[in-house]
Amino acid sequence: MLPESWKDQLSLVSADDYQIMGNRIPNAVTKLPGLETGDGDGGNGGAWVTKPRRIVVSNQLPLRAHRDISSNKWCFEFDNDSLYLQLKDGFPPETEVVYVGSLNADVSPSEQEDVSQYLLEKFQCVPTFLPGDLLNKYYHGFCKHYLWPIFHYLLPMTQAQGSLFDRSHWKAYTKVNKIFADKISEVLNPDEDYVWIHDYHLMILPTFLRKRFHRIKLGFFLHSPFPSSEIYRTLPVRDEILKGFLNCDLIGFHTFDYARHFLSCCSRMLGLDYESKRGYIGLEYFGRTVSIKILPVGIHMGQIEEIKVAEETAEKVKGLRERFKEKIVILGVDDLDMFKGISLKLWAMGQLLEQNKELRGKVVLVQITNPARSSGKDVQDVETQIHLIADEVNNKFGRPGSGYKPIVFVNGPVSTLDKVAYYAISECVVVNAVRDGMNLVPYKYTVTRQGSPVLDEALGFGAGDVRKSVIIVSEFIGCSPSLSGAIRVNPWNIDAVTDAMSSAVTMSDKEKNLRHQKHHKYISSHDVAYWSRSYDQDLQRACKDHYNKRFWGVGLGLGFRVVALDPNFRKLGVETIVPAYKKTSSRLILLDYDGTMMDQDSLDKKPSNDLISLLNRLCGDPNNLVFIVSGRGKDPLSKWFGSCANLGISAEHGYFTRYYFY
Numbered sequence: 001m002l003p004e005s006w007k008d009q010l011s012l013v014s015a016d017d018y019q020i021m022g023n024r025i026p027n028a029v030t031k032l033p034g035l036e037t038g039d040g041d042g043g044n045g046g047a048w049v050t051k052p053r054r055i056v057v058s059n060q061l062p063l064r065a066h067r068d069i070s071s072n073k074w075c076f077e078f079d080n081d082s083l084y085l086q087l088k089d090g091f092p093p094e095t096e097v098v099y100v101g102s103l104n105a106d107v108s109p110s111e112q113e114d115v116s117q118y119l120l121e122k123f124q125c126v127p128t129f130l131p132g133d134l135l136n137k138y139y140h141g142f143c144k145h146y147l148w149p150i151f152h153y154l155l156p157m158t159q160a161q162g163s164l165f166d167r168s169h170w171k172a173y174t175k176v177n178k179i180f181a182d183k184i185s186e187v188l189n190p191d192e193d194y195v196w197i198h199d200y201h202l203m204i205l206p207t208f209l210r211k212r213f214h215r216i217k218l219g220f221f222l223h224s225p226f227p228s229s230e231i232y233r234t235l236p237v238r239d240e241i242l243k244g245f246l247n248c249d250l251i252g253f254h255t256f257d258y259a260r261h262f263l264s265c266c267s268r269m270l271g272l273d274y275e276s277k278r279g280y281i282g283l284e285y286f287g288r289t290v291s292i293k294i295l296p297v298g299i300h301m302g303q304i305e306e307i308k309v310a311e312e313t314a315e316k317v318k319g320l321r322e323r324f325k326e327k328i329v330i331l332g333v334d335d336l337d338m339f340k341g342i343s344l345k346l347w348a349m350g351q352l353l354e355q356n357k358e359l360r361g362k363v364v365l366v367q368i369t370n371p372a373r374s375s376g377k378d379v380q381d382v383e384t385q386i387h388l389i390a391d392e393v394n395n396k397f398g399r400p401g402s403g404y405k406p407i408v409f410v411n412g413p414v415s416t417l418d419k420v421a422y423y424a425i426s427e428c429v430v431v432n433a434v435r436d437g438m439n440l441v442p443y444k445y446t447v448t449r450q451g452s453p454v455l456d457e458a459l460g461f462g463a464g465d466v467r468k469s470v471i472i473v474s475e476f477i478g479c480s481p482s483l484s485g486a487i488r489v490n491p492w493n494i495d496a497v498t499d500a501m502s503s504a505v506t507m508s509d510k511e512k513n514l515r516h517q518k519h520h521k522y523i524s525s526h527d528v529a530y531w532s533r534s535y536d537q538d539l540q541r542a543c544k545d546h547y548n549k550r551f552w553g554v555g556l557g558l559g560f561r562v563v564a565l566d567p568n569f570r571k572l573g574v575e576t577i578v579p580a581y582k583k584t585s586s587r588l589i590l591l592d593y594d595g596t597m598m599d600q601d602s603l604d605k606k607p608s609n610d611l612i613s614l615l616n617r618l619c620g621d622p623n624n625l626v627f628i629v630s631g632r633g634k635d636p637l638s639k640w641f642g643s644c645a646n647l648g649i650s651a652e653h654g655y656f657t658r659y660y661f662y
Helices: 004-009 083-091 109-123 132-151 169-188 205-212 238-246 257-272 300-307 311-321 341-354 377-395 416-425 442-449 453-459 492-505 508-525 527-542 574-582 609-620 634-640
Strands: 030-035 046-050 055-060 063-067 074-078 096-101 126-127 194-198 219-221 251-252 274-277 279-287 288-294 328-335 363-370 409-410 426-432 470-474 487-489 550-554 563-565 589-590 624-629 645-650 655-656
Touching: 030 624, 055 083, 055 279, 074 109, 083 527, 096 169, 109 126, 126 169, 132 169, 169 205, 169 492, 194 205, 194 527, 205 219, 205 238, 219 416, 238 257, 251 257, 251 527, 257 274, 257 279, 257 288, 288 527, 300 442, 311 416, 311 453, 328 341, 328 416, 328 442, 341 363, 341 377, 341 426, 341 492, 363 377, 363 416, 377 409, 416 442, 416 589, 426 442, 426 492, 442 470, 442 508, 470 492, 470 508, 470 634, 487 492, 634 645, 634 655
Parallel strands: 055 096, 055 194, 096 126, 194 219, 219 251, 251 288, 328 363, 328 426, 363 409, 426 470, 470 487, 589 624, 624 645
Antiparallel strands: 030 046, 063 074, 274 279, 279 288, 550 563, 645 655
């Protein structure tokens, strides 16, 4: 018989059989004229069709916010650089998209209700307002200073090397994920909507949602690397995070390596195996199939193309051409953090000039540094180090008389338009991060170098010139496998990076053109719309059997999961078993010992007198054939149940069997 705790968790009726809409916002509907509904609306009616809806969930909303100085009111606009805004291009045209996330603005509690209503009506955005202390512990404490380094293969050995695990930060992470679940519940129609969650900030959110809505259509995409099992297993909350992933229907990764590491963790820590079915990778988890999607994200082609034809871009390109006249520009565009390998790149630049005297005064490394996404000693150390190296190289190889500096810093924030101008004049781009989830800089650089009539005129592009670009890319970042024409380097190998830079500036135009055309063909056909459309189609496929199964919620807290069973399955109850037992003249009764007849947590495994008496009563009925099935050895089982006449014993999982027959 099942332990009492399981009786409460299994029910004949799953939670999805009775869903209460409450105050949820209904999906938009469209009336199609000329179609009879058959519900008595007459000939002047039509069919009401619900618009498909996607709920996109991310740590931050794709909005920019600022307070107007004159009116003291909040002003909002979409952030066109946000991936979460761009991905809607892959959805069918009639799809309604709702965004859930936090605002990058400190809105006072008295204003939050009005702001929420305004954002929902004007932008289809649902903000999650987080108190300052909670936000600090959740984002800066747990996400950026603990999870982020571990997912990038940096273990915090001491407090000086990174944040150690802090239970209060984990509780803040859990609380924020629950707040997100509350906000999603306000707008979710669980029978129709598809929910797409993004990135490591919200990895346990699927558990909260699956607990409330067993049949929710739920996808997750991880934009950071997923570390190997030897790194991941150091997380004190490793099981809770893995089970959060597994409460999704579809899990997406940029590369096969990231997916392979995740599957390895599921196998080693949860005992789950995966299999490939008709080209799809799936994990069987309590009757549900959790699908795995491997596809790197792309860029928004329209945004770059629009900037390339702008006259403002052309003017900036002309100014940069004049500034770096007769110079070969090598470009770096990186966030200011420890994993981007900026210092390694600067060292390689210094070594390039040391070894190639003819390049001194001709080659310039322009390093654009985007603002750090978090604060702390690690960011300050990186900033100090890169400026020390740059000063050393500039002092050694610079020419003050001519104004030549080998390394030029452009400190962010830098607009996308300005970056496109730098891409246009650069002969080569170097992305040598020591770890990075994806990195789209090489993609944007390649598309920019394809040119446009406006850019060609600004660059002095002649009829006999060819499109060309060179990419130096670290083998440790997600975009590397998709750039087959790039020069791949180990960023830790300064000599290799130096040689790659030397090859880039001395390579023939013909070879540069071949590499460029190869990259541009892939990048232009695998843009962000292609990525989101492919993911959305796979999510629909992964959820198509939801209503062919019955779901039961099992487990407490972050260990919750649903058990999916055949729709004809029914829980055995006393009212069903007793009549069948009485009508049957031949019965086989198989009883497991540990965990069924005996509590799994009991220290004394010896059966009680009451249990022996119960077994004797069962065995005393000539219509019963009773067996105990156990993994235990034959000696203790024979000793414990020797007094039970007519009891069969199957020990060591059936290796030893003792039969008794009437």
